[in-house]
Amino acid sequence: MALAITRQDLSAAELRKSAARSRDANAARRMLAIALVLEGVSREEAAESCGMDRQTLRDWVHRYNAEGLAGLVNRRAPGPAPRLSSEQEAVVARWVEEGPDLERDGVVRWRCRDLQERISSEFRASAVFPCGHSTRRATLPRRRLLGGLR
Numbered sequence: 584m585a586l587a588i589t590r591q592d593l594s595a596a597e598l599r600k601s602a603a604r605s606r607d608a609n610a611a612r613r614m615l616a617i618a619l620v621l622e623g624v625s626r627e628e629a630a631e632s633c634g635m636d637r638q639t640l641r642d643w644v645h646r647y648n649a650e651g652l653a654g655l656v657n658r659r660a661p662g663p664a665p666r667l668s669s670e671q672e673a674v675v676a677r678w679v680e681e682g683p684d685l686e687r688d689g690v691v692r693w694r695c696r697d698l699q700e701r702i703s704s705e706f707r708a709s710a711v712f713p714c715g716h717s718t719r720r721a722t723l724p725r726r727r728l729l730g731g732l733r
Contacts, residue, residue, distance in 0.1 A: 586641055588620060589648045595621040601652060613643045613655040620644070666708050675702060 593601065595618040602614035612633045619629035620640075630640040646654035667675065675698065683690045683697065690697050702708060 586644050586648075588617060588644055590651060592651065595619075607656055609657060610652075610655045613647075614652070616640050617644065617647055617655075667702070667706060671702075671706050671708070674705075 598614045598618035598621070602611040602618070605611040605614065612635070616629045616633035616635065617640075619632065620626055624632075626640055627637045630637045633640075635643075643655060648654075665672075678698070678701065679693060683693055685691055688697060688701060
């Protein structure tokens with residue numbers, strides 16, 4: 584049995600108007616697919632005409648039933664967990680502001696690599712800054728901590 588669209592606050596015509604006003608093309612496609620189902624078109628035809636699979640349409644109907652139009656918008660992925668605590672990030676920011684100590688750090692200005700080494704030795708954590716041609720992604724707020732340093 585197909586999942587029923589239980590939310591009745593918007594008609595098919597109102598969903599179409601919302602889709603026309605939407606700046607998010609993906610959300611608009613989802614609104615149009617749900618509007619087609621409300622008009623009696625089969626789920627398979629509605630999904631196919633809006634460029635999705637029938638199962639995908641079912642998943643979006645779940646979200647529409649639970650959250651309304653807001654549920655049809657993509658959510659941001661949470662991203663990786665920070666490797667340093669906020670206190671540790673504050674310490675690193677202070678290091679950047681104060682600059683390196685030639686005797687302790689062996690450099691006269693910070694490079695990403697130098698900060699990585701210091702973070703590893705001080706916190707026993709691996710901080711990843713995009714240095715050189717590395718394909719790894721930054722897990723620390725680089726612009727805030729480094730202020731544009733390279």
